Ligand SMILES: Nc1ncnc2c1ncn2[C@@H]1O[C@H](COP(=O)(O)OP(=O)(O)O)[C@@H](O)[C@H]1O
């Protein structure tokens with residue numbers, strides 16, 4: 031579902047990786063292992079689209095979406111696991127926060143109510159409920 035073809039990147043003369051061919055398939059968990067400075071973070075940044083590759087391509091199968099959490103475990107220390115996972119998809123998480131804030135507000139107006147309904151629709155369309163209910167695949 032995520033395909034890496036002919037991926038290559040170098041900084042100056044230092045080639046971090048080249049001609050990487052990989053297929054990440056559904057239901058599997060993958061770990062990237064390597065010495066400090068080997069290029070793990072850079073590779074993940076290319077996968078997530080944060081930085082472009084110099085050569086090759088990364089393609090996500092249509093109908094799938096990428097969610098990414100930053101490499102900073104302190105940032106999520108105060109959060110429930112489920113919220114942390116959902117934060118990986120920022121847009122969905124923001125919709126959830128906004129609609130929940132309306133539901134919690136005793137002074138919410140009719141307009142707020144309509145906004146909540148709109149957000150609820152969007153949340154459903156984006157698979158919000160499925161995301162919450164889905165057991166982790168690993
Ligand atoms: N923007 C950059 N410009 C130049 N060199 C970089 C840049 N980002 C990372 N590097 C270098 O690329 C190498 C790989 O870095 P990184 O992907 O962070 O490694 P890892 O996560 O495996 O420890 C390191 O030598 C690092 O100094």
Ligand SMILES: [Mg+2]
Nearest residue numbers: 067070071072
């Ligand atoms: Mg790193």
